[in-house]
Amino acid sequence: MPVNISEAEARVMEALWRENPLTADQVIGEVAKAQGWSEATVKTLLNRLLGKKAITAKRDGRRYLYRPRVKREDYVAAESRDLLDRLFDGKLAPFIAHFSEKQDLS
């Protein structure tokens, strides 16, 4: 259940969350360059995400069209909650307090 998306995988998800469906080539176009990764790396990440059921792939001729299955909203919520739980006793207030004393809260 806790869709464990790794940091690198999240980069790929971001591309798909921004726009989808995308072909592997399009994902590579968006992510590889930006991250300085080889095409192979992005392919691997797509496959791992498929394995984790975080995305889907629907055949379209000889290509696949990738779509996120996990919603960004859910991913963000899980990550956020995890941070609050680990470091702020699960409470938002302390987190905010932590920042108000040193931050540029644009």
Next chain:
Amino acid sequence: MPVNISEAEARVMEALWRENPLTADQVIGEVAKAQGWSEATVKTLLNRLLGKKAITAKRDGRRYLYRPRVKREDYVAAESRDLLDRLFDGKLAPFIAHFSEKQDLS
């Protein structure tokens, strides 16, 4: 520089941040039980933290007294910033907005 403290290691740091110095045995007393870990596991984590220079150990007779070298404040700040950067474009506001719509902000 980015003192990479892992999740499990952070459990040990928490004990030392709460109170220090502590002997390995005291850390084990605090952490092993709470986490359901064996003594050996805590020993390993203390050693890895030493390797990462995240804590110090000063000999005291046959024991060592462990103290955090990294400040919790700094760890928390780094983790928080990392989350904001990764998921909220580095801005606090979106993070708060994300929660206000579904949260018990005690």
Next chain:
DNA sequence: CTCCATCGATTACGCATGTAAACAATAACC
């Protein structure tokens, strides 16, 4: 029909991590 280009699948590999057992040194008890 054959060869090449594409694109996905498989395999690779080193390092971090979670989890722990085994070993070694030394202090303490009999």
Next chain:
DNA sequence: GGTTATTGTTTACATGCGTAATCGATGGAG
């Protein structure tokens, strides 16, 4: 003083991750 209990050091091992090359299938070009 020798044996046992402590406490720290070394070794272990599976899995995940970052990063990528290679293999294989299949469609397209000539």
